[in-house]
Amino acid sequence: MKLVRYGESGAEKPGLLDADGAIRDLSGVVDDIAGDVLTDDGLAKLAAVDPASLPLVDGNPRFGPCVGQVGKFLAIGLNYVDHAAEVGAKLPEEPIVFSKAITCITGPNDTVEIPRGSVQSDWEVELGFVIGKKAKYVSEADAMDYVAGYCIVNDVSERDFQMRRSGQWLKGKSHDTFGPIGPWLVTKDEVADPHDLKMTCSVNGEIQQDGSTNTMHFKVPQIIAHLTQFMTLMPGDVIATGTPPGVGMGKNPPMFLKDGDVMELTVEGLGHQRQVCRSAE
Known part of the structure; x- marks a missing residue:
């Protein structure tokens, strides 16, 4: 579904x-x-x-975030082998985990707001998965039983806030609108292999990211097993799994978002997102 x-x-x-x-x-x-x-x-x-x-919905209504009442919005950093290489980072020995504030969650085609004082707002197309049942101390072997489905996440990031504001990634990841989710939650039975999906992100019509989930360092079962050693995951929690190469921070020279820019994101089988960037007033 x-x-x-x-x-x-x-x-x-x-x-x-x-x-x-x-x-x-x-x-x-x-x-x-x-x-x-x-x-x-x-x-x-x-x-x-x-x-x-069921009643047919007329017209072309706005898509909201494909999951409601999200309790936790977690993400995994430096989780693609080729992305780590482009930013000159060593692959982590265990998953790097950070949070995005749930107030950043927005619809897949809603406006993305560039924060006041931003100089390095960036894009990240990601595979997201949604938890389907309470998960604590889950083994890798059983982990996929806890997945309800998958969706596209744009892990919008302000790199200056993330890297140089006292070391808390949360600060650069949580501005309002920095978490477009959707358009669809695709149930896991429709995704044959979440680790072999093409994914793209374009800015103003030019492809910036053109990758695949097959370069993911820690796979979904490893991520679930790891997270549930430290916290209980609940139905509706959303986890973003990392991004392939092509982010603005990794370009030479670096390239960052500005007012009026248009991001378009795809993950194979999970739909399409489109966001226009606007500077915060």
Whole structure:
């Protein structure tokens, strides 16, 4: 299934895409694409619904973040072999983990705001996965049982805030709108191999990132096993898994976002994002 949340910001409704790519309203079945809806039982309930029996949504409504009521938004740094090489970093011995504030989460096509004082705002196309059940001390062998599905994440980052503001990556990762998610949450049964997906990011029509999840250093099962040694993951938690090469920071000379720039992102099978950048007032 491809699950969506559509409508105005803060008032999104749950939906799914039918075989023709049209949105069908799930409001009569579930309140939101969140929490227990993402468990195995919750997804089985949705899979049993005939899309043709659901109301057809007219027009082209806004896509909201594909997951609601996110409790934790975590990310893995320097997790692509070729990205680490482009920025001259050594591959970590265990996953580098950081948080993005949940207030940065936004829809896949919403405006991205460049923060006041920003000089190094950057893009990062990433594969995100969503947790489907409570996970604590999970083994790598069992880890995929805890995945509800996958989505595109743009891990927008302000590098100056990230690298030179007292060492806290969180500061450069959490500005409002720095976490576009979606457009779809694609359930794991529709993704044959999350570690072999093409991914791209263009800025103003020029491809900047053209990579694949097959260069991921720590795979999804390793990430889940690692995280659950330190914290309990809950249904609806979102984890971004790192980015391939081509970020602005890694270019020579470096290239960063400015007012009016347009980012477009794809991950194979997970849809397309498009964001226009605007400077904060």
